[in-house]
Amino acid sequence: MSISTPAGAARPATTSDGSVLHTILTHPLGRPVGALVLLLLVAFFTIPGFFHLEVRDGHLYGSVIDIINRAAPLMLAALGMTLVIATRGIDISVGAVVALSGTVAAMLIGGTMVMDNGVPTYVSNMPMGWALAAALGAALLCGAWNGVLVAGLGLQPIVATLILMVAGRGLAQLLTDGQIVTVYYKPFFFIGSGYLFGLPFSLFLVAAVFFITALLMKKTALGLFIQAVGINPVAARLAGIRTATLIFFVYVFCAACAGLSGLMISSNIKSADANNAGLMLELDAILAVTLGGTSLAGGKFSLVGSMIGALIIQTLTYTIYSLGVPPEVNMVVKSVVVFLVCMSQSSEFKQLLQRRKA
């Protein structure tokens, strides 16, 4: 059961030239890390003061912090997606769940202005704890729905989650009448834009979810079972694994991550935008997982890899914007970079190159 090293930890030293470069190239995390470093280098040489950090009002500021902060929702979504993909599944309803959870939270919190001793203050419609719980509860229900369709009724994951992808966002739009719901209650902003010990609070949230997940994988047999189910579901069932329960669980987990991600996004933009919040986030999450070296065919997975994948995507976006490239070009550039990274992971492509060299 490997968490950070999907396929390589157990591999015996392959060739005689045990150079550092070779180790990096053959380590499953080598390529994603390499891609990220390369991107950061490009950013360093093209964006002045890219690595510059300063403390303002006791908060750490700088491009790198900004990237990590903005990547946080994607990192969360990618964590959930990693486990789903490891079971040979896919969840394309992540963006819809983000919209739904953000909408539920925003509507329940809202914020009305009251005069407190002559000072205008905003209070939430409902205690914030309840509102957040309701938002996450909605996300969990979404996950349970996906889980039942995939694990219980045996629908193909892409079709099963397509239903919620459409319905979830639709439901959010119904709730808000298609309007943007603005939140005025300040404590809610802390989730997406607050600071703790000088660092963005969102970072701590992501770190907490990551470590809990990693710990679950390491300290329980969850990682092993998820891999077994992803590689060979029939054999896993015959070995006594509750395959259906396990698959149900990963969809619930994925939706929970998406729900949290939704809270972060709506808190960050101080509103819930049912039309645009989390739009296409599922695709970025799938991309992050793939960039991190987890195969869409299921089985071996890497949580760390997915985190790095999310950072690659965000760094890329940031760099492109900072370079003053028009947003329209962003998509194209992104696809080119993704294409290159995927090529570097393709064994077929490598064979092709080797054959040309020979």
Add this chain to the structure above:
Amino acid sequence: MNTQVNHDAAPVPLLELRGISKSFPGVKALSNVALRLYPGEVHTLMGQNGAGKSTLIKVLTGVYTPDSGEIMLDGKPIAPASTSDAQALGISTVYQEVNLCPNLSVAENIFIGRYPRRFGAIDWRSMQQQARALLQQLQIDIDVTAQLSAYPLAIQQMVAISRALNISARVLILDEPTSSLDEAEVNLLFSVLRRLREQGMAILFVTHFLDQTYAISDRITVMRNGEREGEYPCSELSRLALVNKMIGVAADTQALADEPLHDGAAVFGANVVEAQGLGRKGALAPMDFHIRQGELLGLAGLLGSGRTELARLLFGADKADTGSIRIKGKAKNFAVPRDAIAADIGFCSEDRKHEGAILSLSVRENIILALQARTGLLRAIPFKRQQALADEYVKALGIKTASIETPIGSLSGGNQQKALLARWLVTNPTMLILDEPTRGIDVRAKQEIMSYVTKLCRKGMAILFISSELPEVLRCSDRIVVMRDRKACGEYARGELDDTTVLQVIAGDAHVAGEAA
């Protein structure tokens, strides 16, 4: 000792391999191997598991690139880079595990990638006609428009062969094609091979069955430990000598394999598993079943006779429509395999690749999987303990692997099978079901597995042993239940049966040996 064979009919080999070497991390799979294949001959490649037969074939068909050496076709060097390259050169292969698309029709499977066309579109009618004609050559009359998965493995194998034949092959490689065929089907296959031989095709045949080797081969190449041991005309090599050359140990191995494993003085305890009227529609007619502590119960019968179906019901892999199961006297209801495992039952499936091994997980992970599933998701078995268990069984069963962290998929078939056996042994089951545990593995691994299993039996484990190989069932079992047409048709004590009688019962021939049970 290499015997040079002069092939009168064709002094120039059609296909020749020279000095082929291939290494994998930590293993030298082939070293300096040579092979010559003449047109119009059936050439059998023999060797134990891990001797390098499969690797050699993969080199020949472009799956692997050899590290050194050359492949000559018609005296010209070739370097197939893929199976389709090899096919284009006229080298077709039928693999041990059927490599077709189960959800496509029979005809589509035969012509996939080479559909007959008419005005640019696929000519379905011509495709079906040709498919029918091809299968008729093999004297098989099935609906070519039906899904391939509707037919048993044996028929699927024949479809694979007719696909290979259709690729106007000059060299036909058959990698253990008979391991899932019954005797009549094997004879059918052989008559087809003989016809092809007359037409001048060069056939390379890989098998573990000695009988079949002698029934069809002109020449034999023996491999051992990744090297060519020698090439011999079939008529000049006795069975004993052949087994010797494969195993490389002193003479009496074949005799050993024929010796009964059981001394016949077994002591049985109480019934550990009992079933009454256990059945499932379309799979098994309701039948009674019991097995005692320390008993090795053999299930004989043909493919589809209901033997695997019974095993699956006893393990909860399929749900029974009728009947009840009692484990050590307590009524149980198995909805999923997990329930059966909790009741101390283990099940080694006949389909190692799809229902057993989890290929990219390590040997260790594969071995502890069932135990971990039974222990529970939250109580992970400590890593040290996992290692200790894996090490213990790798040693006890003689599993050949670079390390316990090697992916099980890179082990040879026999070693994978041993690891899967270990998966169940670590759970220390009351009853262990072994469905074709020795299929497609070599004599020595077979012997090792069966003698280990017999020892377990002596220690009190109940073993339900299913095998297509009658001598093996007769040799090992304390009691034999013969199955035919999805029901039990006879039960015999040890020594009551011999080869011919069982065959008659299986075939439903005469009412011999009394309709016991």
